[in-house]
Amino acid sequence: MMHPALAVSLGDPAGVGPELICAAWVRRETDALRPFFAVGGANLLAAAARQRGLALSVQPITDPAEAAAVFPHALPVLGQDEAPYRPGAPDTIGAHLALSSLTLGTRLAVKGQAAGIVTGPIAKARLADIGFRHPGQTEFVAEACGIAPQDAVMMLAGPQLRTVPVTVHCSLASVPGLISQELICNRARITAAGLRRDFGIASPRLAICALNPHAGEEGRMGDEEQRIIAPAIAALQAEGIDATGPHPADSLFAPHARDSFDVALCMYHDQALIPLKALDFDNGVNMTLGLPVVRTSPDHGTAFGIAGTGQADPGAMIAAIRMAGAAAARRRLHPAD
Known part of the structure; x- marks a missing residue:
């Protein structure tokens, strides 16, 4: 019996x-992608493929179980919702399709009918206009899984x-x-467990960033390291988690330093995303x-500004599908992890 395919919203x-989903399917063999199906927009996907000059067939399916058999010769698409293909021109109709695609794909993953979900990039403002009340897709998927938002950790x-990022979408001043200490420890525990479960890293090495320049210079440039971050690291170490720091963030991401850890926990959004995007922009995955x-x-x-022009690199979409497929396969092999 074939394993479930991945759902891609x-x-x-x-x-x-849409065009990157099509581009990923075209490269399914060269990039060794596990089977996936798109959720909704069969006609829209066909139009996006034509616009990009891709040779592919789109085949509607009525059951996720059909996807694996269809995948070798056509892009499987589940769901009948549609919208006109107008690249670079977001509108309410498109927002409704984006939301229905996300909703159905998430539901299938939660029910086990899809091996997991890969979510395409959304316009949060457009979704908010039609009543989407979540800060982002992470929180939406977490709620659908019955997980509290603070227990869903974003890893790039x-x-x-x-x-x-220990804190995510908030002002730098806040x-x-x-x-x-509680927030850092919670993020670190979930991160360590995730690396063990989905990446097979038996003893993950966590590097914890400082907040202030030079890790605070013993309180001269801020005392958060002494009051909060160092005690959190000590608590994690006492639990058996391999955590080190607080590390000055200006040197942690140098080539010679990156080999010393499996993941860096950063105190704020840009501290985490700037190095990731500088190094791996076209292959970066949000998991x-x-x-x-x-x-x-x-x-x-x-990327509304380049949608439909053929300039968008499919690397990150391919990497997201590949990472989801590998994690799903590992969970099947090691369900107790």
Whole structure:
């Protein structure tokens, strides 16, 4: 019996998501991708493929179980919702398709009918206009899984680096008041468990970033390292987690330093995303740890400005599909991890 295929949601249909899904299918053999199916927009995907000059067939399916057999010769698409293909011109119709695609794909993953979900990039403002109340897709998928938002951890992963932002979408001014020993420990525990479960790293090495320049210079440039971060690291070490730091972030991502850890926990959004995108922009993946289902996403946005021009690189979408497929396969082989 064939294993379930991955579900791939479209993201905003006016963005680069649809054409990159098609480009990933075209490279399914060269990039050794496990079977996947797109959720909704069969006609839209066919139009996106034509616009990009891709030779592929789109085949509607009525059951996720059909996807694996269809995948070798056509892009399987489940669901009848559609929207006109207007790259670079987001609208309400497209937002409704993006939401229905995300909703159905997530539901199938939660029910085990899909091996996991890869989410295409959305326009949060467009979704908010139609009533989407979540900060992002991470929180949406977490809620569908019955997981509290604080227990769903965003990890950015590329060939050269993995990072986790301890605080995510908040102002820089609010970060010192948000970080706490409890928050750092919670993120670190979930991260360590995720690396063991989905990547097979038996003893993950966690490098914990400082908040302030030079790790605070013993309190001269801020005392969060002494008051919060170092005690959190000591608590993690007492639990048997291989955590080190606080490390000055300006030197942690140098080539000679990256070999010393499996993931870096960073105190704020840009501290985590700048090095990841500088090193692995076209292959960066956003993976949610702490969920009972596998969820990944390409680590880039909708790119409305280049949608439909053929300029968008499919590397991150391919990497997200590959990472989701590998994690799902490992969970099948090691269900007790």
